[in-house]
Amino acid sequence: xxxxxxxPQFVLRGTSAAVHTLHFSCGxxxxxxxxxxxxxxxxxxxxxxxxxxxxxxxxxxxGRKSVYCVETMGGKDRLLSQGxxxxxxxWDLAEGRTAVTDSVFTEHxxxxxxxxxxVAQGRWLMAxxxxxxxxxxxxxxxxxxxxCTLKPEVGAKLGMPMCLKLWxxxxxxxxxxxxxxxxxxxxxxNVSMGKALSQLICHQEPVxxxxxxSEKAKGxxxxxxKVLSIWSLNxxxxxxxxxTHELVNAGISDITIRPDKKILATAGWDHRIRIFGWKKLKxxxxxxxxxATVHCVSFSDHSNPRDRLLAAGSKDQRxxxxxxxVQT
Amino acid sequence: VCFIPGGLDCxxxxxxxxxxxxxxxxxxxxxxxxxxxxxxxxTRSDCIWQRICWRLVEGxxxxxxxxxxxxxxxxxxxxxxxxxxxxxxxVKNKKAQFVVTQxxxxxxxxxxxxxLQSLLGYLSLDSLRRTxxxxxxxxxxxxxxxxxxxxxxxxxxxxxxxKAILICLSHLKEPEIxxxxxxxxxxxxEGVKCHLDSSLPQLRRLGMVxxxxxxxxxxxxxxxxxxxxxxxxxxxxxxxxxVQTPSFCVVPSLPDDDExxxxxxxxPLVPEGNETSHRAAPVMPDEESDAELDSDxxxxxxxxxxxxxxKIKAPVYIRDCIEVLTGSGSEDVDKWxxxxxxxxxxxxxxxxxxxxxxxxLAKILLHLEEKTCIEGFVELRQRAQVAVLTTDxxxxxxxxxxxxxxxxxxxxxxxxxxxxxxxxxxxLSCPKFHGKTKHSGAQKPCIQLLPGSDSxxxxxxxxxxxxxxxxxxxxxxQSRVELASHPNEFNSVAGxxxxxxxxxxxxxxxxxxxLGEDHLVLGRLVHxxxxxxxxxxxxxxxxxxxxxxxxxxxxxxxxxxSYVRQGLLSCVSSLLLSVPTERILADMTEELLETQSWLGDxxxxxxxxxxxxxxxxxxxxxxxxxKKLEAVPS
Numbered sequence: 001x002x003x004x005x006x007x008p009q010f011v012l013r014g015t016s017a018a019v020h021t022l023h024f025s026c027g028x029x030x031x032x033x034x035x036x037x038x039x040x041x042x043x044x045x046x047x048x049x050x051x052x053x054x055x056x057x058x059x060x061x062x063g064r065k066s067v068y069c070v071e072t073m074g075g076k077d078r079l080l081s082q083g084x085x086x087x088x089x090x091w092d093l094a095e096g097r098t099a100v101t102d103s104v105f106t107e108h109x110x111x112x113x114x115x116x117x118x119v120a121q122g123r124w125l126m127a128x129x130x131x132x133x134x135x136x137x138x139x140x141x142x143x144x145x146x147x148c149t150l151k152p153e154v155g156a157k158l159g160m161p162m163c164l165k166l167w168x169x170x171x172x173x174x175x176x177x178x179x180x181x182x183x184x185x186x187x188x189x190n191v192s193m194g195k196a197l198s199q200l201i202c203h204q205e206p207v208x209x210x211x212x213x214s215e216k217a218k219g220x221x222x223x224x225x226k227v228l229s230i231w232s233l234n235x236x237x238x239x240x241x242x243x244t245h246e247l248v249n250a251g252i253s254d255i256t257i258r259p260d261k262k263i264l265a266t267a268g269w270d271h272r273i274r275i276f277g278w279k280k281l282k283x284x285x286x287x288x289x290x291x292a293t294v295h296c297v298s299f300s301d302h303s304n305p306r307d308r309l310l311a312a313g314s315k316d317q318r319x320x321x322x323x324x325x326v327q328t
Numbered sequence: 329v330c331f332i333p334g335g336l337d338c339x340x341x342x343x344x345x346x347x348x349x350x351x352x353x354x355x356x357x358x359x360x361x362x363x364x365x366x367x368x369x370x371t372r373s374d375c376i377w378q379r380i381c382w383r384l385v386e387g388x389x390x391x392x393x394x395x396x397x398x399x400x401x402x403x404x405x406x407x408x409x410x411x412x413x414x415x416x417x418x419v420k421n422k423k424a425q426f427v428v429t430q431x432x433x434x435x436x437x438x439x440x441x442x443x444l445q446s447l448l449g450y451l452s453l454d455s456l457r458r459t460x461x462x463x464x465x466x467x468x469x470x471x472x473x474x475x476x477x478x479x480x481x482x483x484x485x486x487x488x489x490x491k492a493i494l495i496c497l498s499h500l501k502e503p504e505i506x507x508x509x510x511x512x513x514x515x516x517x518e519g520v521k522c523h524l525d526s527s528l529p530q531l532r533r534l535g536m537v538x539x540x541x542x543x544x545x546x547x548x549x550x551x552x553x554x555x556x557x558x559x560x561x562x563x564x565x566x567x568x569x570x571v572q573t574p575s576f577c578v579v580p581s582l583p584d585d586d587e588x589x590x591x592x593x594x595x596p597l598v599p600e601g602n603e604t605s606h607r608a609a610p611v612m613p614d615e616e617s618d619a620e621l622d623s624d625x626x627x628x629x630x631x632x633x634x635x636x637x638x639k640i641k642a643p644v645y646i647r648d649c650i651e652v653l654t655g656s657g658s659e660d661v662d663k664w665x666x667x668x669x670x671x672x673x674x675x676x677x678x679x680x681x682x683x684x685x686x687x688x689l690a691k692i693l694l695h696l697e698e699k700t701c702i703e704g705f706v707e708l709r710q711r712a713q714v715a716v717l718t719t720d721x722x723x724x725x726x727x728x729x730x731x732x733x734x735x736x737x738x739x740x741x742x743x744x745x746x747x748x749x750x751x752x753x754x755x756l757s758c759p760k761f762h763g764k765t766k767h768s769g770a771q772k773p774c775i776q777l778l779p780g781s782d783s784x785x786x787x788x789x790x791x792x793x794x795x796x797x798x799x800x801x802x803x804x805x806q807s808r809v810e811l812a813s814h815p816n817e818f819n820s821v822a823g824x825x826x827x828x829x830x831x832x833x834x835x836x837x838x839x840x841x842x843l844g845e846d847h848l849v850l851g852r853l854v855h856x857x858x859x860x861x862x863x864x865x866x867x868x869x870x871x872x873x874x875x876x877x878x879x880x881x882x883x884x885x886x887x888x889x890s891y892v893r894q895g896l897l898s899c900v901s902s903l904l905l906s907v908p909t910e911r912i913l914a915d916m917t918e919e920l921l922e923t924q925s926w927l928g929d930x931x932x933x934x935x936x937x938x939x940x941x942x943x944x945x946x947x948x949x950x951x952x953x954x955k956k957l958e959a960v961p962s
Contacts, residue, residue: 002631249638263627270638277627285630325627 005285008320009309010053017042018292019313020068021113024300025076026050026307034302035076036321038313039067045081047093048319050309061089061100069113073124073141080126080141082106082114088128090142104144107131110160116141117166117175125191127164127177136161136179138191148194150177152187159183162207163221166191167214180207180221186231188239200239202229209255211264213278218242220281222252222266230281245281247274251293258299258308263325265310267294273312275324285324292316340380341387348392356399364403364413371412382415385424393423394431401432402439407449419456429464434471437488441569444492452499462504465496466511472538473519479888482935483530487562490538494569497545509546516542527848527891533557537566642670646681646689649674653692661700668696668708675715686720687727694731694741710748717752721821725749729828735837742840742849746856749825757818757863819867826860826873829853830880847889854884854895861902871915874907878919885926890936897930897942904949909957924950 017040026034035056036048043064047057062083069082077094086109090102112129119125123140125147130137134156138147152158159182168175176197177189184203187196203223212219217233228245251269257278258264266274273287273294292315300309310322350359370377388396397417404410418425432439432447439447451461471477472489505512516539523535536555543553557563640662643649652660652667675682675689682689693713698705717724731737732745818825833842833853842850861877864870881896900923904912912920927950930943 002629005630005632248635272635282627283629283632284627286632286635288634 005287006322006324008287008289009323010321011289012036012038012048012053012319012321013317014055015040015042015044015046015317015319017044018295018315018317019319020066020295021070022296022298022311022313022319023070023072024298024309024311025072026309027301027303028076029303032076034300034307036300036311036319037070037072037079038319039070039081039083040317041066043067043083043085045070045079050321057093057096057098059091059098061091062087068111071114071116073116074118074122080114080116082128084109084111088114088126102142102144104128104139106137110162112161112163115164115166115177117168119168119175125166125175127166127179127191129161129164133160134158134181136164136177136189138166138177148191150179150189150191150194150196152181152196157183158185158187159206163209165210165212165219167212169214178210178212178219180210182206184223186210186219186221186239188233188237197237198233198239200231200241202231202241203227208252211255211257213257213261215261220255220257220264222255224251224269226250228252228255228266228281243281245276245283253294254296256297256299258310259301260305265297265299265312267297267312269293271314273297273310273320273322275310287312287320287322287324289320290314290316290318340384344384344387345389347384348388348396351395351399352392356395356402360399360403364400367413368404368409378412378415381413382417385414385417386420390421390423393421394427397424397427398432401428401447401450402443404446404450407446407453410446410450411453414450416454416456418451418460425460429460430467433464433468433489433492437482437485439488441491441565444488444495445569448492448495448499458504461496461499462508465493465500466508468493468496469512469515469519473515473522475518475522475525478519478522478526478531478535480935482937483528484937486531486534490534490566491569493538494541494566497541498570500545505545512542512546516546527851527889530562533560533563534566537563541567541570640666642666642674644674646674646678646685650685650689650692653696664699665702668702668705668712671712672708672715675712675719679719682716683720686716686724689716690724690727694728694745710744710751713744713748714751714755717748718755721752721756721817722824725821725824726828729825732829733832733835733837733840735839737840739846739849743852746829746852749829750856750859753818753822753825753860753863756821757816816866818863822860822864822867822873823869826857826864826869827876829857829860830876833880834883847887847892850884850887851889851891851895854892854899858895858898858902861899861906865906870907871911874903874912875916875919877903878916878923882919882922882926890934890939893930893934893936893939894942897927897939897946900927900946901942901949904946904953909953912953913957920950 015038019038019040021039023037024034025037028034033056034050036050038046038048040046043060043062043066045059045061045067046055047059048054049056059079059081061081062085065084067081067083069080071080072078073080073090077092079091079093080088081091082088086106088104088106089100090104092099092101106128108129108131110129114126114128117125117127122142124142126139126141127136128139129135130149132151134152136150138150139145140147161179161181163180165178166175167178175191177191178186179189180186180202183201184205184207185199185201186207187200188198189195190197202221203225205224207221207223210219210221218230219233220228220230222228226247226249228247229241230243230245231239232242233239247268249268249270249272252266253269254267256265261278263284264276264278266276268274271288271290271292271294273289274283275285275287276283290312294312294314296313298311300307300311302308306326308323308326310324311319312322313319347359347363350356367377367381371381385396385400397414400413401410404413414424418428428447428451432443448461448464451457451464468489472486472493478486520535520539523539524532526532526535536557540553540555642663643652643666649667649671652663655664690713693709693716696709702708717728728745728749732742833850836842836844840846840849842853857877857880861870861873864873877899881899884892884896887893887896907916924947927943927947931940931947934940934943
């Protein structure tokens with residue numbers, strides 16, 4: 001007899017706007033407090049204290065325009081946020097400060113979240129959608145120098161880039177970018193040479209979100225249709241479709257694979273969060289708590305496996321936090 | 329008649345005379361049937377024979393010239409043959425010119441396309457004759473763009489003229505088009521307007537095809553006029569006329585290139601994905617089975633039986649529906665969509681609740697506009713309206729008919745009212761068909777019921793036969809079609825549907841003038857009245873309706889729009905079929921006699937073929953009625 005799905009461990013209320021992005025920062029040992037950063041439609045970034053379940057700080061840096069991406073850069077003192085005011089802001093939050101130290105004007109009017117990759121101590125690469133319709137720009141942070149611009153060939157008609165993921169096989173190897181586009185294809189780009197290595201049409205509709213497991217060279221993408229597409233990367237750096245999974249309701253806003261690569265979570269337009277096993281994409285649970293479309297899901301980076309959490313932010317202005325499959 | 333070849337210097341005027349006389353006596357076919365092929369052969373390479381031939385036709389006296397030229401043009405298989413036979417006759421002889429450029433093109437319209445091709449081709453083959461070609465084109469365009477011609481000439485003539493215009497266009501060369509570009513443009517604009525104004529779809533299509541092609545010719549680069557219409561044999565034939573001359577080919581196949589290009593580009597990617605996935609699929613499972621027990625199996629799934637399709641719930645009560653539909657702007661659009669889809673069935677399931685709010689619902693539905701992109705919105709709305717009307721006929725009919733004549737409604741809304749009334753009337757008068765109307769109403773139910781559906785005329789004829797086969801009729805509500813009889817619910821409400829519609833047709837409002845510009849709506853109104861009349865058979869009000877309808881028809885009988893006239897004639901048919909014969913003869917004798925003489929007139933003189941056919945049908949029906957009465961011993 002299968003157990004009914006669990007209830008959320010707790011629910012964070014108080015953003016007073018739809019939640020578009022979440023990011024945990026729980027890796028630091030005691031006495032540091034585990035934190036959850038959330039970006040909302042009203043332009044605020046809330047820093048949630050996961051012990052008291054209250055907002056510690058609210059950051060206002062995007063002129064009340066929706067914040068749709070939040071990432072930490074090596075610890076909770078440095079934050080990066082991306083908003084609909086076409087800016088990416090870098091924050092310094094150490095010692096209670098709430099200052100924007102730097103910003104990048106992207107001129108991007110879409111919703112494509114940027115992707116960060118640490119390449120060396122104090123240096124990051126950031127992939128972001130640029131001003132021109134189909135292009136992706138790679139910048140080096142914190143120097144903000146442009147590394148390259150990835151332009152699809154003329155007539156490729158990929159549309160806007162919808163989601164990005166920068167990764168490298170191991171520290172020191174070539175950084176590679178996976179980009180999902182409006183026409184439903186995923187393209188693998190070589191960043192240093194600035195050219196596309198492989199393209200795969202995964203969906204009929206725009207790719208809404210993707211995530212990649214670099215150890216197994218397997219990735220998953222979700223779109224506005226009912227199909228989840230799992231694809232793999234072979235030795236020749238070619239993308240191939242591995243499997244597809246049909247969902248009950250159409251529309252996926254976000255997909256994320258847990259850091260231990262055992263399970264993954266999808267945020268659906270049908271207000272439900274779905275958990276799958278990553279190895280074989282076995283459906284494990286359907287978490288039905290929210291009353292509006294779920295915009296984002298995120299796994300925490302707790303060092304103790306038992307403390308791991310899953311957070312989901314929704315249009316109904318609530319963040320649900322779950323503790324699921326933590327025994328493994 | 330055989331020719332004597334040789335180097336003799338003979339005068340062939342005698343032969344010309346003979347030829348002319350034979351032709352004028354109507355023997356063109358026989359003589360030219362032999363002569364033309366022979367001459368065509370002889371003149372193929374021999375110049376002398378060509379000159380003899382030209383001399384032959386030139387020598388025909390003027391009074392017989394028309395018959396001869398007509399015969400030649402009809403017999404000649406191709407333009408170049410005609411050119412060899414006639415030479416520059418059209419330039420030299422006034423009568424021949426008149427026949428070729430005026431009579432055959434503008435005054436007659438019975439010739440085949442092949443004849444048109446050879447005639448116009450003939451004009452284009454010689455530089456002397458090309459001026460005539462241009463003049464011909466101008467005159468054709470004048471006719472084509474004249475609004476009175478569009479209104480009054482028969483459809484066949486208009487088709488003929490359109491074909492001629494297209495063939496002329498195909499023969500014109502660039503410099504010639506340059507010189508008359510402005511005139512072409514002006515005529516095209518005027519002509520398009522007159523054609524689109526017409527109520528007959530065939531004429532509208534003709535106008536659209538010709539205008540598109542003219543625009544294609546005069547704007548070889550830059551935006552070109554493009555209409556949306558359904559292709560049918562006629563339009564395809566017309567379009568094919570443009571591409572026949574090899575010297576001036578217009579290739580309209582650009583879109584095809586694009587599409588095939590795109591398809592080609594997309595294909596390499598997808599098969600790549602498919603192929604490789606085929607390769608990958610057998611590989612992966614092998615690996616998996618070899619792999620160690622993965623800890624995935626440790627993860628026990630939770631119960632997922634609640635994971636079903638997300639359905640937006642539509643409201644269950646009619647009043648809730650009203651609230652949702654009248655609710656303000658950006659409220660739950662999903663709910664609005666679900667309400668629109670569920671409304672018809674809700675109305676039918678809750679007749680009592682509907683009756684409480686029927687007029688309000690009718691008002692909301694009449695003004696309902698598409699908020700989101702639902703498939704089949706127009707049909708959903710119409711079905712809901714019909715459901716409301718059939719559930720509570722009297723007040724809603726009163727409301728709808730009063731709105732038909734009110735200010736500030738669009739033509740589309742007024743025509744919607746008519747369609748809804750007809751569909752509801754049909755449903756009320758034969759409720760058994762309720763299931764069937766749903767299916768036949770899959771696309772555009774309104775147009776199916778209103779003519780030109782020949783099927784409805786055919787049905788009438790079947791009914792007609794049935795009338796004839798029975799010598800005595802009982803008036804006790806026997807249904808016309810042999811199915812289980814049902815009480816005719818239309819009986820009690822027929823008057824409410826019919827009379828208000830007929831009342832105010834001659835009172836113009838500021839935005840709506842039935843007798844003036846809005847003759848399309850008038851046409852639809854007339855057809856609606858015909859159907860309502862037909863469905864009112866065996867109702868109490870049928871005689872009164874018949875009388876009112878006959879007066880209405882009489883008042884409008886000379887209307888210029890052929891769609892309206894067709895409707896009026898259908899009204900008369902419905903009348904003759906629905907009103908019991910005794911009542912017709914008792915109450916409407918004089919009107920009937922007047923109508924009969926009018927029908928005779930229409931049958932002979934009306935330019936529209938359908939009108940003549942309908943008039944004939946009506947006269948036959950009247951004959952049948954008379955015979956039937958004579959058959960019944962009084």
